[in-house]
Amino acid sequence: MFIYLIFISQNPGSGVKNSLKIERAIKNLTQEDLAKMIGVSRQTINSIETGRYVPSTVLALKISGIFEKPVNEIFWLEDLD
């Protein structure tokens, strides 16, 4: 049971970084505005910005459509080395 508790308490990084906060600032959008535009909650946007949650391809494409930039300019893989 203790091994399980240690196992579920581990939270490795997502390995994906993003420039969502910067892009939002450029477009002068709040988290709430962006959330409404792509049909998710503000908490989801916050979790994506902080790197805790990696969005699905559909959501990433919606975000890239709003900021008029390719997906890989907004999201990129973290250099793990």
Added chain:
Amino acid sequence: MKTIVVICVVVMFIAFGIWITKDNYEKAVFKKLILFPRWFKYLGIVIFLVGAILPFELGLLYEGKNFLGLQIANMGLFLICFSKDKNEDEMINLVRLKSFYRSVISGFLFSAVLYAISVFSGNEGNYTSATELVMFILIVYLFNFYITKSRIRSEK
């Protein structure tokens, strides 16, 4: 009455079997979760309270235990657990799945620990009932889900 219950259970199992073996089931797995409408949550709370309180008031206990109430309360918990959230998006879907995964493993550990206790205390054969196990899993799921959600909400 017993025959009707058995027939209902058998029909439910057959329907479930047909559902998971039908052609496009594996495609449905990748879609958003199918959940009850949001108002089912309030209905679930009412059913849970009825199941938890009413049998004591009406004297519907069997050998001092609220078996009927537990079944009704489980139905209420089921509706609370599987009704839509205010903002049911893909992240909440993921939180649901993770919470359910954790609650099922906790349920397995719960039954194993109770069995171990019964063996050590000399009451071998005193197994956890399915109703109690389902209730434990649903309650752990609810705690897991709402605690994770409140943590996400409070993080800056």
